[in-house]
Each structure stands twice: as structure tokens, then as C-alpha cells.
Amino acid sequence: MDIAAVIAEREAERYTLHSQYLNEQMVRVLKTIGYDVSFKHGAGPYLYDSDGRRYLDLLSGFGVHAIGRNHAEVRKALKAVLDSDLANLVQMDASILAGVLAERLLHHVPYLDKVFFANSGAEAVEAAIKFARCATGRPGIVYAEHAFHGLTYGALALNGDANFRGGFEPMLPGCVAVPFDDLAALDRALAAQTIAAFIVEPIQGKGVNIPSEGYLAEAAALCRKYGTLFVADEIQTGLGRTGRFLAVEHWNVEPDMVLLAKALSGGHVPVGAVLSRKWIFNKIFNRMDRAVVHGSTFSKNDLAMAAGLATLQVLEAEDCVGNATRQGERLLTCFKSMIGRQEFVKDARGKGLMIGIEFGSPQSLKLRAAWSMIESVSTGLFCQLITLPLFKEHKILSQVSGHASHTIKLLPALNISDSDCDWIERAFETTISDSHRVPGAAWSLGKTLAAHAIKAGAGAS
Template sequence: MDADALYADVIDKYSRHINPHLAKLMAFAGFGVEMRGEGCYIYDHEGRQFLDCLGGYGTFSVGHRHPKVVEAVQKQLGEMALSGKAFFSKNAADLAEKLAEITPEGIDYSFFCNSGTEAVEAALKFSKSVTGRVKIISTTESFHGKTMGSLSVMGREKYRKPYEPLVPGVVFVPFGDVDAAIAAIDDQTACMIVEPIQGEGGIRIPPDGYLTALRRACDKHGAILIFDEVQTGLGRTGTMFACEHDGVSPDIITMAKALGGGVMPLGAVSGTEAIWDAVYSQNPLSHTSTFGGNPLACAAGLAGIQVIQDEGLVERSATLGLLLKDGLQSVADKHSKWIAEVRGRGLMVGLEFAEDEVGELVVAQLLKYGVCVAYALNNPRVLRFEPPLIISAEQIEFAVDAVDKALVETDELLAMLV
């Protein structure tokens, strides 16, 4: 099948059997069919190379198909792929120990699942079980997943509304507003769930001291503090976990995306001994998953964390993140008519446009220049850059230059429309 026929066949099948509306949107933006991923690049059906600055929303921290992760998964595949569920699993044990080592202080236990939303579901369940309370505090514009529990705490009504009634007792407070959070957290509160930096909300960084204030308020009222680090975790923001920036430990932390080493789907919810005791002491099967913690995914997780540590990717994220931010800032200064702000931490950087709909045009222009990005789901004015942490300074320069060129073209395009 030649490239054009393959593309037409895939779009046709998406339209008839997956999601015709999404297919139209993706095709309009100019996305082809992904055929191969390697390092920082994705190759499409025409053999075109794209610098992956979206990175699967932060999944490809060690790049696509890192040889060490692939090797670990292939070795495991030769022995046992999925768990029989009755036996102990060495990989799960080793990965849980590794997470206890790298997560913030006091986080010693882990439950493994397959995605971010499952990790959040578990975190919410555990908080209710431990406290015996129902009130949950979440933040506006937050994103925690799209299954019923996670959706209930999603800070955007557009996604919640069609599925109501959802989990009861959820109260939303503005993200970053200390006073609002303190006023909401009380003796009825089971938990507060928050992203240390909002990803889908548009790479929003709360003021210094925010996480500390939440910690204090939760301690005062015996509420559980959950940090959702599904997107920010494992080096993305220049520290192993984003909450380290504020020196605050949660009671529960959720992870996924980069956890599977960019090769396998893997999520985890990790927490304190007291929480695990409360959840599992009466019923050791209180929360389970058939595929969660399978040997293949855990092999990928262990190898991925090893790569992050061996290749110094946390430090690299901090250093190269500054380079990316500075580069985008100079582009923003040049195109101040279109760009309102550049912000971020480590290799999690957002470019906010001053107007709606410009971002979509820039995404399409960037694709032409061989750079893949996307806008934030809960804030389409913000393009987010979350490239692999192995990205080089030259590749960052290439991306920044492409943004500049894409903005020049978008400017010309919009001038013609006026």
C-alpha cells in the first residue's frame, strides 16, 4: 500500500469505526499516520520526521523506544508477560521499592495500575476509606482523567456536565488561591487533590507557598493531601517530582505517563503506611487490578527510572528547560502582538496566546516545519512543550526557530483574512 492509500485507509477507518469528529479535527490540523518513534522523533506514513515537542503529554521522558527500556521489556517478554495474579511478582516488588526511594518523604507503598485516571480513582477511594468522609476539594481548570471518579474532580464543567450526577461532595476552588483552599478544607474533608503545576489547565504554576499552605490546612483538619503528578512527575519539571520545588510531601501521589519508560502503559498511586494500613488491613483485596503491575510494565518502569537516574535527566530537564523558556521568550518578544506569556518549569513550558484560535493555526504551521506540539486541553490558548528530557540544545534551537517561522506565517495568514 503506498503512503497516500495508507493514509486514506486509516482516516476512513477512524471515520467509520473510531471517532469521525476527532478524525476530521486531526486531519484538518495536518497530522498524518505515526509509523515509527525513535529518540526525540516521530516518523509518519510519508517518512517525514517530526521533532516530538509534545512527548505524548509527558510520556516520552526518556524518548521513544529507549534501547535500555526496550531491552528490559524484550527480556521480560521471553519469560512472562502478564501476571498470573496468584504468585508474587519480582518486578512489582522491585519497582515499589524504587518508588519508595525516589518519591517524597513518607511515601512508602504503591498500588500499580495502567493509566493516570486509574491512579486518581484509587487515590480518591483511599482518601474516603481512610477518613470516612465524602467531601473532596479540587481546583478549577484541573485535569485528573476522564473516568467517573476522576471526571468528578475535573475543573472544567464542559467535560463534567454531560455525565452528571457524578461523585457527590466535590467542591472546586480557584487554583493557586490559598485563602479559598483554606476556607474550603474543614473537618468534613476527605481530601484535597491538586496538580503541583497544572498541565492541561495551561502550564499554570501556583504561587510559592501554595502547596505548603495546603499541607498545613489538611494536617489541621485530618484531610488527605493528594498531589497528582501524572504529568509533572519523574523529572519533567527539573526535580524528580514537582512538589519537591516547595519541599512539601503529600499523603498520596499519583503517577503515570513517563512511569512506563515510554514503552509500556503504567500508572501508580503511592502513599503512606498509615493509608495503606487503613485501606488494606480489613480487606487485602480492597482495591485490585488484573493488569496493574504486570511484569512487562514494571520491567519498563524500572528500566525507565534507571535511565532517568543514570543519564541525569532530572538535572538535564532543569538546564535545558531554561534554554527552551529563554528561546521561546525571545520569540514572544518578537511577536508580542500574538503571545501573552511564556511560562514553565524544567521541560514543561507553555506559550500562551493573546487570542483564541491562533494556537491551532500555529500547531498546523509547526507541523510543516517538522515540529509536533499541541494546545492544553483545558486552556486552548496555551501551546505546551513537553519534549523528551533527552532533547539536545540543537534540537531546542530547531524547535524555537520553527515557532518563530510559524508565527511569521500565521501573522501573514491572519493579515490576509482581515
């Protein structure tokens, strides 16, 4: 099959095909907010549309493209696998590439001993739930409010957003929510000693919520006290995103399990990983007849393993972790300087290149009235007055950090340059300044969005 020819021949049907055979509502969203530009190719941190216009991607596929799109080293590794005619997925065999990737991951996390590979972050979460229950003999799982751990059924039971859970209840039994960054609540939840694991994002993706300085270390201590496993979901925060290989390193915490995915794919082949202590593995795979008690058909496929190996090599060779620290500090300093100077900007927080800019009601009466008007239609709608002009006028792709959120999250490639940061700073400064002009172009856009929201709400009812 000539894939390039298929793409060229069917390009004009891009959205028609999706509407007819896939998710029609997603197409409606893209067209409503003007994101239906038909991206043709990507390189590094950039996207290019059908007219050749360049965009700076601050979504990175929700963190998948940590080393940018179509990195030459990853492409070379994948082509090498295809050209080698390897005996892939024999199942009754031991994959060399999986062994090497496991070895190199554990080199970065030396207090853990074993790796289980999966196909995605959600699958890694599912495995962690099973492993924790089996290893401890306990049924309960504790998670934090506002958490996001995936959308498969077990992972969904740990999802702190009712918008995702609605219509799919009842959830997996034994899953208990506690407020994020609340040690007293965690202590109460663990005290009955029925909890197998506390599964937590070191920095919550929905909102870029950062814990207080001692929270994770004390949470790990509470888990040890009550015989509960401490599991760090580093699916978005890991592999250098926050300026360390793992985000937990900022607080000198050593979890019992670490979950990875997203960036490990190199942006090409889905992969997830559970890094674990040996004694946990020995509880799961404790006899030869239980050697396959948990697994996933495609989990150790050679393409995924090669993508992971190439990604680790690029992270080190290009000092992506160091660059994330440097550029993240620069951008965060810029956004923090807007607090007080730009009335709508309430906070800027983050670590490395995981940054959240939070907006809120301003002080001046005129601006406050405008804010209240648009927020009364749909909570979080104001942020679209920032993201849409960023996209249309400044060619920056960004989005809010979650449903009904007032925070825009930045997850650019870890190898962005100084000139990319110049681009980001200019675009945000201009766009946020424009949002303070009432009436103005931003608020005309706001009225249009509000009308769409009201129409959508009426249609849903």
C-alpha cells in the same frame, strides 16, 4: 500473526478503519487541520511520516514518551520479560518485579512507604479517592478549578473543564472546586472538616499554571490542620518532567499521597502508581479478608513493571532530570525574550521541560482587529495559527494546552539535545513573526479555520 504484514497491507485504510469502527470525529479533526500525515515510526524525540520526513514531537503522547520513543533499554527489558516465560498475573502470588519497582520508586520519595499499582493515571486518581475516603472516614474531595485528573467517573468529578463534564452529570457527590492558588478559598472548603483529600496538580497541565511560591506548602499545612490528606497528582509533572523527580520538590512539600503514570510506562505499557503513607494503607488493607478490597486485574503485570524499572534506569543513567532543567531554562529564556517584542506573546512560563507560551490580544489596532475576528469565531482559535504552520512548515508537533486555551504547551522528551532546542527556537520565532503580518499566510489560514469552525457549529446546532 505477522504484525508488520498487517500494517503494510492495511496502511491505505488507516483513516477509513478509524472512521468506520472507532472515533470518526477525531479523524475529521485530523484531516481538517492537516495532521493526517500517517506517522510510520518513532525514535527518541522524533516521528517519521510515510515519506520519511522527520518531525520533532513536543506532545510526547501528552507526556508519555519522556525518554523518547522506542528507547533501547525499555525494549530490551520488555523482550527479556517475554523471553523469560514468567508466571505473569498469577494473582495468588507476589510479583518480584512489582516489589522491586515499588522499592525503587520509594527510594526517590523516601517519606512515603507503600505503593499501589494501577493501569493508568485515571485509575491512580480513582484509587486515591477511595483510599482517602476510607482512611479518613470523610466523603468530600476538594480539587482546583481548571484541573485535569482523568476522564473515568471519579476522576471526571475532579475535572475543572465543563467541556469534559458536559453530558455526563451528575458527578460523584462530595467533590468541591476551589480556585487554584487561592489559600483562603481552600481554608473555607476544609474548615468544616468533612473533606477527605485535597487532590491537586503541582503545576496544572491545562494552561501550565504555576502556583505562587508558598501556595503548595501552605495548602499542605491547611490539610494537616483540618485532618485532610494532601494528594499530589504528578501524573504529568512527575518523573523529571519539571527538572525534579517530583514537581512538589520545587516547594519542599511532602504529600500524603503521590500519583504517577504516563512516563513510568516507558512509552509502551500503561501503568499508574499511588505512593502513600503506611497508615493510609493500613486503613484500607486492614485485615486479611480485605487484602483484595481494592485492586486491578492487570495492574502488576510483568511487562508494565519492567517498563517502569527500565524507565527509572534511563532517567538516571542519561541524567534526564538534569537535562530537563538545562534545556528548559534555555527554552524558557528564549520564549520570555519574545514578550513585548512579539505583540501576540503575553507570557511564557514553566519549569523544566513543561513550558507554556501564552498568546493574547495585541496593542496595535490592525493586529487587534485580526485577533478579535478569529477569536470571535472560537476562543483559542488563534493558537492554531501557530501550531499548524509549526507542523506543516517546520515539522514540529505541538498543540494548545486545553479547550479554549490561549496557551501552547511544550512537553518534549526529557533527553532532547541542543540541536533540538535550536530547531524549536527557530521555528517558533519564525512562525510567531509571520503571525504579525496582516494580511499574510497565517491569516489566510485563520480564515479557513474560522470557516470550518462556523460550519462545524452550524452542523452541531
